[in-house]
Amino acid sequence: MGLDGENGVPLRGVCLSRNWSSFSHVYLLSMPNLILAATDLHRSYALADSAVPALRGVSLHLNAGDFTAIMGPSGCGKSTLLQLCGAMDKADSGSLKLDGREVTSMTDLDLTRLRRERIGFVFQFFNLLPTLSVLENIAMPLLLARKDEKSAFEKARSLAARVGIDHRLSHYPNQISGGEAQRAALARAVIHEPALLIADEPTGSLDSTNGQSVLELFQELNRDLGIAILMATHDAQVATIAKQTIRMKDGKIVE
Numbered sequence: 742m743g744l745d746g747e748n749g750v751p752l753r754g755v756c757l758s759r760n761w762s763s764f765s766h767v768y769l770l771s772m773p774n775l776i777l778a779a780t781d782l783h784r785s786y787a788l789a790d791s792a793v794p795a796l797r798g799v800s801l802h803l804n805a806g807d808f809t810a811i812m813g814p815s816g817c818g819k820s821t822l823l824q825l826c827g828a829m830d831k832a833d834s835g836s837l838k839l840d841g842r843e844v845t846s847m848t849d850l851d852l853t854r855l856r857r858e859r860i861g862f863v864f865q866f867f868n869l870l871p872t873l874s875v876l877e878n879i880a881m882p883l884l885l886a887r888k889d890e891k892s893a894f895e896k897a898r899s900l901a902a903r904v905g906i907d908h909r910l911s912h913y914p915n916q917i918s919g920g921e922a923q924r925a926a927l928a929r930a931v932i933h934e935p936a937l938l939i940a941d942e943p944t945g946s947l948d949s950t951n952g953q954s955v956l957e958l959f960q961e962l963n964r965d966l967g968i969a970i971l972m973a974t975h976d977a978q979v980a981t982i983a984k985q986t987i988r989m990k991d992g993k994i995v996e
């Protein structure tokens with residue numbers, strides 16, 4: 742399914758990347774295509790005798806090709822917002838549309854399908870599966886979606902080469918460095934050609950050199966393939982790589 746698939750929007754400007762040649766899609770680069778529309782999201786966490794408000798009315802839009810950084814102090818609600826936007830959690834109230842479809846009323850099965858097909862995730866601590874090799878980790882989203890095994894591994898190899906981890910394909914996650922692990926996690930996050938990439942502190946546990954090279958890969962994915970990126974970070978320097986920065990405080994967007 743292309744970026745225009747569910748919305749029926751006709752293709753205007755298309756670009757096939759030379760660098761990311763394992764991608765089969767054509768991606769829209771020249772025309773705005775609303776990927777995510779969040780309106781007045783509220784989310785509280787229930788504790789024994791109280792509720793902790795994490796989001797207090799957040800609205801946010803992302804088009805294809807957007808790269809938005811979310812900054813703000815610890816506890817302001819960045820991860821909570823990313824979890825909602827990635828359809829990993831549900832809001833208490835408000836509306837969240839991904840590809841024009843309302844997420845808040847979806848069944849768990851539809852949510853799982855949406856995540857598998859349209860969203861990629863990168864986390865601070867990589868979240869690679871420890872019992873699988875690097876190659877198997879990267880191919881996993883395609884294998885879970887029951888794609889052909891041979892082509893899944895071929896694509897995983899090709900992406901691994903693109904992110905510079907192809908010399909570690911048979912290693913297990915505890916046998917690679919943090920920078921290598923995050924590059925593998927990034928390849929895994931985009932192998933199914935998502936429309937939206939969610940990244941929560943993706944450089945938070947990397948040194949500056951590895952952090953920089955991972956960020957450059959984010960930039961390429963955004964620039965060459967038009968993948969919309971929503972990234973939380975504490976680091977103002979990291980945020981400069983994004984095209985737009987929003988700031989949160991106490992569960993709200995403040996600028």
Ligand SMILES: Nc1ncnc2c1ncn2[C@@H]1O[C@H](COP(=O)(O)OP(=O)(O)OP(=O)(O)O)[C@@H](O)[C@H]1O
Pocket residue numbers: 786787788793794795813814815816817818819820821822
């Ligand atoms: N499972 C939970 N149960 C109760 N409270 C929670 C839970 N998860 C998060 N919170 C609270 O919700 C608020 C927002 O948390 P969140 O993790 O979204 O913040 P954050 O901006 O990502 O912080 P950090 O920068 O430290 O990662 C915080 O006050 C946090 O303590």
Ligand SMILES: [Mg+2]
Pocket residue numbers: 819820821941973
């Ligand atoms: Mg967080």
